[in-house]
Structures are given as structure tokens and as C-alpha cells.
Amino acid sequence: MDKNNPLLCDPDSGICEIPTAKNEFEKSAVKASDKSVRILYFTDPICSSCWGIEPQLRKLKLEYGEHLKIEYHMGGLLPDWKYNSGGISKPSDVAHHWDEVSAHYNMPIDGDVWLEDPLDSSFPPSIAFKAAQMQDETKAIVFLRILREMVFLEKKNITKWEHMKTAAEKSDLDVDVLKNNYENDAEKLFRADLNLAAKMGVRGFPSVFIMNEEGGQEFVYGFKPYSLYENAIAKIFPKIKKATYEKTWNFLFSKYPTLTTREFAELMELSIQEGESQLEKLNVEEKIVKFDTKNGPLWKVI
Known part of the structure; x- marks a missing residue:
């Protein structure tokens, strides 16, 4: 991979890196809201x-x-x-x-x-x-x-x-x-x-800084699984309680009018195959529409 091109994101690290950025991280003095x-x-x-x-x-x-x-x-x-x-x-x-x-x-x-x-x-x-x-x-x-x-x-x-x-x-x-x-x-x-x-020492994307009111800070760099975001939040805010949400197609599409197959599957807590099967069924029932691309569809609420 040619590191001179920022659009050649490294799939293994999940990072799109800025060629001119310094490889250093400075703990931020920015406070939570x-x-x-x-x-x-x-x-x-x-x-x-x-x-x-x-x-x-x-x-x-x-x-x-x-x-x-x-x-x-x-x-x-x-x-x-x-x-x-x-x-x-x-x-x-x-x-x-x-x-x-x-x-x-x-x-x-x-x-x-x-x-x-x-x-x-x-x-x-x-x-x-x-x-x-x-x-x-x-x-x-x-x-x-x-x-x-x-x-x-x-x-x-x-x-x-x-x-x-x-x-x-x-x-x-x-x-x-x-x-x-x-x-x-x-x-x-x-x-x-x-x-x-x-x-803040950002040298590539995505760069996510998670902060609490006391100045605690966690840094999530590159493409990382959902569990890592949860762990980072729990680390600086141990008492946080996550909400439950309705895992139905109509609720998700009311929140997010367009969803990829992976988005739908992960938000519904299904496998990709199960998610795709549900989406195809909803499309046949004309409840959602499918926008096809050569590398996978986007599903849109009607």
C-alpha cells in the first residue's frame, strides 16, 4: 500500500491516514459538555x-x-x-x-x-x-x-x-x-x-475522542468494533446505563430513513444473512425500496 495516498485506507488498521500528519498524540484539554x-x-x-x-x-x-x-x-x-x-x-x-x-x-x-x-x-x-x-x-x-x-x-x-x-x-x-x-x-x-x-494529534480518520466531565479521555482510532466504543465509554463513565430500543424494521427506518444491510443487521442484532433476508422480504412487500450498487444495496423507507 502506498502510504502517500490518504485515500488508500489500511483495511487492517481501519485508518485513512493524513500523509503530512505527525505520528503523535496529545492528551486534550478540551472538557466534556x-x-x-x-x-x-x-x-x-x-x-x-x-x-x-x-x-x-x-x-x-x-x-x-x-x-x-x-x-x-x-x-x-x-x-x-x-x-x-x-x-x-x-x-x-x-x-x-x-x-x-x-x-x-x-x-x-x-x-x-x-x-x-x-x-x-x-x-x-x-x-x-x-x-x-x-x-x-x-x-x-x-x-x-x-x-x-x-x-x-x-x-x-x-x-x-x-x-x-x-x-x-x-x-x-x-x-x-x-x-x-x-x-x-x-x-x-x-x-x-x-x-x-x-x-489534538489527529493523523488519520476516523479519530474519536470520548471525554467525561472530569477530564477523563479515551481515544478510538480507525475502524473498530462496537464493543470497543462501549468499553471506552464504560471506562470513563462506569455508571452509565445504556437504553434499550425497539428492534423492529419500522422503528429503525423511522430513525434512519436509509440503511445498508450491515447497518440493519447490527442494529437489529442479527447476522448479515438474517438481516438481508428480512430486508428482501420487506422490499417484496413494498415497505422499503432497494437501491442496488455493484457492491451491495442501500435500503430506503418508502
Whole structure:
């Protein structure tokens, strides 16, 4: 694997690493919020390992949501293609890799976007996300999810305003306000995220800092199983109690209007095969619709 290319995420470690980052970790002085547990999540719209942990994050929100405050920060995975070298020098070199990590994470990713309509940077969608946050934190997370579905499944170049606009409309953001913020103050917030990432020693994604009110802190780096997130939370907040949630298809789709097979299976606590069987049945019954990609479907509520 060519370590000069940040889009070649290491499937074994589950990390999309920034080539220029220093390999050091600084214990943060950032404090927790009024909620018991504060999570700082450093990510990027085109980070395949971050797409891989969507099931874990969605389950965390269902089981620990009343205790959690999750703050999304952008990390600047791909500034441009100037610094890449060796065998990885152009977007098309990433296509096959994305297809491989799709199988590794069991999450649908179609690498053909790098052949059909390649992105020259991850900065524009990152800045758009900061613009969305300026308007509404909750809608911004929906906006980011839609952008990811666009790039990973629909093969859309999300650096283009037309796709950002569509994502904004689908997430119920005011498009005019978003565009104004995108073209003005959002870049400053994006740069502030990059500075915070550097200060905290972030060198790749996903980087998840879990903190309590007393300054206790755990760090989860790369693609990790759900149990590791639970253990990290329990370590700094031993008395935390997780909520139970309704493990039915209609409840899950009311919370998350789109789900991959792995997301559905993990949230329902089923095997992939059992989850897929239930989803196929719901599709036949016309309760959900199936959006097919070459590396797996996305299921959407009707």
C-alpha cells in the first residue's frame, strides 16, 4: 500500500491516514459538555473507513444518545493530488481500492466514481458541511450522510455545487443560506477544525475522542468494533446505563430513513444473512425500496 495516498485506507488498521500528519498524540484539554459524555469525531466526507463505522455510530446514538454529545469535525483528508507519488498519482488509482475496502467493511462502496467523475479534493464538501452546521447541527449530520451516500453509492462528485444543493434540499436546509455560508464564513470554521485536529494529534480518520466531565479521555482510532466504543465509554463513565430500543424494521427506518444491510443487521442484532433476508422480504412487500450498487444495496423507507 502506498502510504502517500490518504485515500488508500489500511483495511487492517481501519485508518485513512493524513500523509503530512505527525505520528503523535496529545492528551486534550478540551472538557466534556453538559451531557455526561462528549465525543469529538474527526472525519472526512470521502473517508471510506469513516463510512465503515456508520453502523457503530448509529448504534451508539440509539443506546447512549441521552448521555452523548457528538461533535463532528472535518479533518481534510484530500487537499489535492499534488503530493501523491509512487504508483498512486491520479484518482483512477483509487477505484479498485475502494471496491476492496467495500468488501472488507461489508459496506457498499462503488469505486467507479474515480473513473467516471473523480474528485480533486475533499475540501469543498467539508466546507459545505461546516456551512450546514452553521445553520443546524442535526440537519448537518443528515446532510453529511446524504453526501456520503452520493459519493460512495451513487458515484457523484460531491465537490460540485449541484450535488451539495440536492443534499441540502433532502436534509431540509435552506439552500440560499447554505450557499452564502459556504462561500463566506464556512471555510474559516473548516480551517479551525484542521487546527484543532493538529492540536489534538489527529493523523488519520476516523479519530474519536470520548471525554467525561472530569477530564477523563479515551481515544478510538480507525475502524473498530462496537464493543470497543462501549468499553471506552464504560471506562470513563462506569455508571452509565445504556437504553434499550425497539428492534423492529419500522422503528429503525423511522430513525434512519436509509440503511445498508450491515447497518440493519447490527442494529437489529442479527447476522448479515438474517438481516438481508428480512430486508428482501420487506422490499417484496413494498415497505422499503432497494437501491442496488455493484457492491451491495442501500435500503430506503418508502
